Amino acid sequence: MGAKRVTPVLLAFVLAAAACGAEPAAPDPWAPRSLDVEPNPFGAAHPLWAPQPHRDRPRAAALSRDERTLYVALAGHEDQPSHEVAVVDLAARAVRRRIAVGRAPVAVALHPAGRYLAVANLLSNRVSVIDTRSERVVLEHPVPWYTTAIAFAPDGRHAYLANRWKDAVLTWTLAVDGEGRFTITGDDYSTREPWQAMGVPVAANPDVLAVGDDGRVWVGAVAGEAIDVIAPGGGVALGRIPVGSPVGGLLLVDRWLVVSHIGRGTGFPEHDGVDGDDDGAPGDGTGNVMFQDLQNELEVFDTTTLAAIDHLTSDTLCCRDYRDVDPDDPTRGTRIPAPETWAPERAQALPPRATWQVAGALPTRMAAIGPATGGRQRLAVTMSASNEVQRFELDLARGRLDASDGDRLYTTGHAPVDIVATRDGATAYVVGRLGEDVTVVPVAAPPGGGPPDRFVVGDAAGGEFPATDVELGELFNNVTAPLTVDGDQACVHCHRDGGNLDRVVAMPLQSDRLWGSRQVQAYRGAFDTRPWFLEAAMDETNFFPVLNEFNRKENFCCEALDPLIWSAYPSVGACLAEPARAGCEHVLSCPTNPPPECSTRRYGSAHLTRNAALVAGAERLSGRRTTFGDSLVVAGTATPIALDFDGVTRAIGLFLLASPRLPPNPNRVLDLVAAARGAELYARAEVGCASCHPLPVTTVTIEPAFSPAGIPVRVPPVITPSLAPDGRVADTVTQGFRDTFSVGGLGPTEQGPEGIHLGIPQLRGIWDRAPRFFHDGRARSLRQALATPGHPALAPGERGWNERYGQPDTHGGTSQLAPDELDDLITFLLTL
């Protein structure tokens, strides 16, 4: 990706040469080096801080050829990366030993010869190769930092490495001896310098690889929401499938490619609004409303034509939520209060009912289960946000996919992240990232509904996960689905790995939902950059609108919000005064004796209040009805708080304060002269970057401790407003939102003809984001975000967005900068 290219001048090397006074030895730009984690300012001084147990966070697994051993990459917590691969004796269901590798191992791949295991270490510029006979690291080969996935060609002659820093796929050429050992005889990058572009460029943040029998390489990207196809042997891009949704997993079966993702919308409306789905037509293509368009989908592509052949979506597309588009009652949407109202014709945009088959939440990695039989291949799909595995069957002749067991699924440990299966299809091993475990799933038999058969491979010495209030919040953030009325959505559907997506969405708070779309925001580095949300209207004390969207009270009959039911009953006050009055038995005891009409509603719960539903969901998920009390207590007491709406929300807010770090920045460690020049430009008054994005946090905050000005601030009007076709500023939010949300006692979010006053987005971590910039994602590169219209730095076809109503330089004074200077400024931004 061009946005991450860094100009090749190394300040450190120049300084080192000058210091020595003699001709320096050429420094090795590929010398082994691991990235250090970013500092975490949330520390013991904060009243919510509590010590956290060490965790190993297993991330990926590979089976030995004899299927007796499982190798599990232990990536570690992002505050404390691990550096080991666990060697698991599957007969004993125990870790036999651990092998030290690089920092934060996140992917493993067994060479087809069965002897060497390659381990991708996210934060080390080395891939570790383990000889599985000696169980020792026998080779460490240089790679750029942020290798996320590795896969071998079926003939074992090539290896492919996906890289999130370079947004590229790199290739090794291998020679294999008769003992199953390989040597790397060449690669397509190590003659270049680490800061240079290399490999085959792919969509942003590639995360998963698959290599077909024909040698073609398939690369799935999370933030970039696409699949790239690369020629056998690497080096040549063959094509791209614009999935339009973050790719969770890839599975090649025969001529078919099965892809898991979260949906791209269903094609309505097609005639108005921001082209949020990049289909070239106006409108964001969403058949449902608000977050209801987040689904769980499996799609089958023909690897010959790249055409989409089949597509399954959530089995809960209708009608657990009162806002779901209902094909059996198309006019229902007209009776729902604005802004959730939907037109009857929306029902026509829903996918066919026969495709509503995906029962779990957030499908990610997949595995083929045993050999194909009768022209059908069974496969198992991990559901990361609901702790489940679901079976499907693929018709190999037609490429059609169907769920094998209806809505029955296997249960796993927390946050399943990878799956491998035995060749006979009897057993699948599922890695639980948060559960620190492996679940043994008997995939040959239908799901039986029993508890998961699991064993620990990570670190549970500090207690089974979750063991603290921060971990409760992390669990709810990642495995949100059991806490939702649909059972099919999660925070990480969009905020994958704390980052953002190449996607714009309409948010519930917007008053112009057609033209005021927002891009998904990354939430890393949240502690020292409060207030949150573009509107700068939230922090951990009032962070509840999103969970509210997943659990609107209207879905719970006993919340008594449905006038079609409750207007026929006396009020609570009247019933307290006269309990024997007709109907009061339902008014006063709804959860145990709801009005009969409640059971006629096709959605939500007939007898639970929202609180009761959430406490029950939290207990099913975590085994707890209250917090642990190490951080979240009733003020002035040591009493834990209930895991109801408030408690779950506060736990998620606590997690956001405590945990998601900015990813260590590989550009910064290069210490580039161009970045130093860019830093000078950034600080220059006439360029003006530092005025709104002051270093070091590059925003202004409500915490004086982090605010360079030392005082709480109010935020300015949106600098780069989105405009409706009639010229109106579309960046407006509802009055109710403004009145309800306020941070630091600063009062309601301000809004006028100039639009909403937005918080200033931080620029830290910008190197790792999807290629969308500005609040509405209109700028598709940093160059387009910074350049004024017609700036000479722009490439043909690029548009400079640094203007407001045609007046340039309103987003910093860049028109005066030469193209090289703009490059320097971008180089600096990529080091933040």
Place this chain on the structure above:
Amino acid sequence: MRAVFVPIATVLASGLVACPGHEASHDATDAEVDLDCGDRLGALVRVPGGAYVPLAEAGDGGELVLGFQGFRYLYVRAALDADPGVSSAAVVVQLDGDAARSQPLHLTFGPGATGVVSAPMQIFFNDDPLPTLVDRGVALELRLGSRCLRAGRTILRYDPTCYEGPDGQPVCGEPDGALDGGV
């Protein structure tokens, strides 16, 4: 054409607001401060009509406000002789018959009629069905630091004919326009 540069510093500066008496003493630990306010801390609650009155004098009860997506809350302000030098606070809420819960708050003080008064703070009642809130008593304890407390009690007053209108603003007095559950 020569580019015209609008200094962003000016844009930002226009958005910066200093809060009097607020510059020096905020840090992440201030919830732990052993602050004793004696009798100085007052808690004011907003009553129907928009006025703020001392909690003890809100005989007709505090106004339960309808907000975004059905969130309901009371407005409360803290009053003191002088800025206490802490920003983190909490309110302990106990609806009659329920267990106590608490909500963290951020405080920002400005000049009041006498001493300083905080900007309005919202105390949310997100977790209870509306019919169970209306006209119900609630005990509130406002806490700054570990020893600076003010307790009081009010009744939740609410106009049940209010609902959230299409633009997100509360609309009141139209009994037929209430929320539709979607049936």
